[in-house]
Amino acid sequence: MPVAVDSIISAKSHYGNFLCVRFLDGRLALMRRANASKCPPSARLPFAAASRGRRGDNVRARVLQALLGPVELALEPMPFLCVFANGGFGQRTYDDKELTCMAGNASPLMFSNLKSSNGLGYRVMGMIQIRCSVPGCGWVGDVAALEEHLLKHASSTSTVTPELASLAKEKYEAGKLPEALALYNKAIAASPNNPGLHYNRAAVHLQMGAHAAAAADCERAIELGRDDAKVRARLCKALLRAGQFAEAASRAGALSPRATTLARMFDEAREAASKGDYARARTALAAVLLDDDAGQSVAAKSLAALVEAHVGNVDSALRLSLDAVRGASRQHPDAWAGRAWALLSNGEFENARQAAKEALRLDPDHFHARSAFRTAKAIEGQLAQADAAMAAKDYATAAQLFGDLAAQSSVVPAASPMRTDMLARRSDALFKSGDVEHALAEATKIVADKDDCLRAWLTRLYCLRELRRYEDMVTDSKALLERWGQSEPILRSLADKAVFELRRSKRPDLYALLGVGPLASEGEIKQAYKAKSLVTHPDKCPPDAPEATRKAMEERFKALGQALDVLGNKEKRDLWDEGYDVEGLEEVLRMRAAHRHRQQGS
Numbered sequence: 136m137p138v139a140v141d142s143i144i145s146a147k148s149h150y151g152n153f154l155c156v157r158f159l160d161g162r163l164a165l166m167r168r169a170n171a172s173k174c175p176p177s178a179r180l181p182f183a184a185a186s187r188g189r190r191g192d193n194v195r196a197r198v199l200q201a202l203l204g205p206v207e208l209a210l211e212p213m214p215f216l217c218v219f220a221n222g223g224f225g226q227r228t229y230d231d232k233e234l235t236c237m238a239g240n241a242s243p244l245m246f247s248n249l250k251s252s253n254g255l256g257y258r259v260m261g262m263i264q265i266r267c268s269v270p271g272c273g274w275v276g277d278v279a280a281l282e283e284h285l286l287k288h289a290s291s292t293s294t295v296t297p298e299l300a301s302l303a304k305e306k307y308e309a310g311k312l313p314e315a316l317a318l319y320n321k322a323i324a325a326s327p328n329n330p331g332l333h334y335n336r337a338a339v340h341l342q343m344g345a346h347a348a349a350a351a352d353c354e355r356a357i358e359l360g361r362d363d364a365k366v367r368a369r370l371c372k373a374l375l376r377a378g379q380f381a382e383a384a385s386r387a388g389a390l391s392p393r394a395t396t397l398a399r400m401f402d403e404a405r406e407a408a409s410k411g412d413y414a415r416a417r418t419a420l421a422a423v424l425l426d427d428d429a430g431q432s433v434a435a436k437s438l439a440a441l442v443e444a445h446v447g448n449v450d451s452a453l454r455l456s457l458d459a460v461r462g463a464s465r466q467h468p469d470a471w472a473g474r475a476w477a478l479l480s481n482g483e484f485e486n487a488r489q490a491a492k493e494a495l496r497l498d499p500d501h502f503h504a505r506s507a508f509r510t511a512k513a514i515e516g517q518l519a520q521a522d523a524a525m526a527a528k529d530y531a532t533a534a535q536l537f538g539d540l541a542a543q544s545s546v547v548p549a550a551s552p553m554r555t556d557m558l559a560r561r562s563d564a565l566f567k568s569g570d571v572e573h574a575l576a577e578a579t580k581i582v583a584d585k586d587d588c589l590r591a592w593l594t595r596l597y598c599l600r601e602l603r604r605y606e607d608m609v610t611d612s613k614a615l616l617e618r619w620g621q622s623e624p625i626l627r628s629l630a631d632k633a634v635f636e637l638r639r640s641k642r643p644d645l646y647a648l649l650g651v652g653p654l655a656s657e658g659e660i661k662q663a664y665k666a667k668s669l670v671t672h673p674d675k676c677p678p679d680a681p682e683a684t685r686k687a688m689e690e691r692f693k694a695l696g697q698a699l700d701v702l703g704n705k706e707k708r709d710l711w712d713e714g715y716d717v718e719g720l721e722e723v724l725r726m727r728a729a730h731r732h733r734q735q736g737s
Contacts, residue, residue, distance in 0.1 A: 299325070300332060307339055315339050330361035337369055346377035346432075375426070378434030397422070397429045405438060409502075413445040433459050433467045440473030441503060444480040447551045452477035460490075468498035475507035479514075482553040487511040514540065514553075521560070530568035537561035555581060559590040566594055571601050589623065596629045605637035635714065642716040645698040653712070657703060664699040668692060 303318035319336040326332065333356040340349035353370035367387060371394055374383035380398035387394040400422045407416035420439055424430045440456035443449070456477040459470035471494035478487035488511045494504035517540050524533035541557040558581050566574035575598035581591035592615055599608040612630035619626060646653055649663040669675070671691045676684065701707045701717065710720035 304335065312339055312343050316343065328359055330356040330359035334361060334366055337373065341373060346373050349373035350377055372428050375428035376431045378432035380429065397426055401435065408438060408442055413442050416442045417446060433470050437467065437469035437473040440477050444476035449477060449480045449552055452480060466497060468494040468501045468504060472501055472503040472507060475504060479507055479511050480551040480553055482556055484511045484515045525564060530564045534561050534564035534568060537564060555585045555588050556590065559588050559594065562591060562594045566598055571598050574598050593625060600636065603640065605633060605640055608633040609637050638716045638719060639714045643694065645702055645711065648694055648698050660699065660702050664695055667695050671695060
């Protein structure tokens with residue numbers, strides 16, 4: 136006669152390997168699998184002699200003999216039998232759990248899921264013949280086929296409902312939500328008036344994010360006579376997560392004060408947002424978002440995305456709106472309207488119009504969606520005019536257009552990336568129009584408010600170079616390179632030019648020192664050096680001259696020698712005329728020499 140087995144898990148100790156078997160009648164037994172010589176007599180299981188052969192056959196023989204052979208001995212109250220009166224094994228699932236017990240006087244045993252700990256044992260388990268525990272059902276088959284059998288016969292008999300509910304609970308606790316939902320659906324189809332099944336299915340719906348369906352199941356459970364605190368609490372949770380705050384306040388029972396407060400705060404936030412008072416709306420909405428259940432609702436996230444976009448917190452608006460439009464919420468127009476405003480504030484006009492279109496498809500009269508669509512289209516048109524003016528080199532007109540757009544604070548949030556970008560483009564247009572001082576002031580103000588605007592930083596560097604403020608240019612460019620690294624080629628080029636121009640600005644005028652022009656020949660340079668050196672040679676200094684005068688003549692004579700060395704050499708003079716200082720041209724010459732040396736070596 137087959138044994139009705141509910142589940143088998145692997146057990147390990149220093150006495151060897153065990154199987155912990157749970158029978159459908161609720162009894163448990165530990166069954167020895169190997170190394171019997173190490174196990175004390177009080178913990179041994181009376182196995183029949185194992186058949187010889189391959190290792191797999193040997194293990195299979197041991198397991199089958201233990202289950203189908205001396206089962207009556209295994210169920211006797213012997214030291215190796217472990218029955219937990221506290222229901223420790225009553226959850227009927229062992230996934231991701233470790234359980235310990237004492238087998239008589241033996242050491243503690245660590246239990247783990249058989250499928251993950253012993254693949255061979257799991258396959259053997261699937262081949263064990265069991266019977267269906269439903270009264271009147273004579274089905275006998277493999278353990279692996281039991282669930283399929285119960286699902287197949289669920290619609291034909293209501294006696295299978297407890298087994299389906301038990302399997303569904305096991306799947307739910309193991310995190311297999313779709314399977315649990317399918318089992319609960321079958322159980323409810325077989326027994327539609329069972330309030331407990333509706334209550335349990337509501338938990339599955341909640342975990343899967345189907346909050347409206349969870350609320351409907353709780354309502355059905357109440358209709359069928361189960362109206363207790365647990366059902367009301369789950370109903371309140373489902374309604375709050377579904378964004379039905381007023382319904383939650385009226386149906387929450389003992390939790391009504393909490394739901395009433397949340398409903399009032401949400402209504403206040405929505406009213407403030409409709410009047411354009413987004414600061415007050417943000418304050419009222421904070422309490423809703425902090426609630427564990429109401430904060431998960433699409434309604435709260437959608438309104439929060441709309442509010443955050445209008446106050447300029449674009450990162451928060453993008454995150455909230457993305458959460459709102461995921462999954463089942465894709466059919467929620469408020470979610471798409473919030474997403475449209477978040478994208479609009481970030482300057483993504485095409486994506487903003489697409490999100491607004493999706494909201495209008497779901498609700499053609501949605502106010503915020505229509506407003507976002509019209510705003511995105513209007514701004515795109517004005518930006519196109521400004522870009523056309525820039526392309527035509529009408530920089531004054533472009534600066535005016537960019538300024539007009541940035542000034543529309545009712546349309547463009549003051550702290551949004553879109554407004555920052557418009558102001559940065561305005562400063563760029565001012566620089567190109569020749570109003571360098573004004574452009575520098577605008578760019579400096581932008582980077583003070585938002586220091587990650589690269590366009591404004593580049594405009595500031597261009598202005599500093601134009602104004603010959605090379606030290607400031609070097610300081611800014613070095614700080615920016617440390618921040619952004621070498622990934623921005625324009626920034627790296629400006630940093631190199633800043634250092635070059637600073638060194639160039641500090642070098643002496645060698646042509647003026649010799650008294651010749653930039654077009655002087657090599658002979659004229661040498662002749663000028665000779666004439667100047669005769670006058671400034673330290674030997675020409677009177678013996679009674681002050682020490683300071685003597686040192687000044689020595690420095691001047693040394694400078695004349697450096698001028699002759701640079702200007703009297705064609706290669707050095709060419710580099711000097713390009714703007715290199717003495718240190719820079721010496722570095723270039725060393726690099727050229729090294730390059731020639733490598734070429735000769737190859």
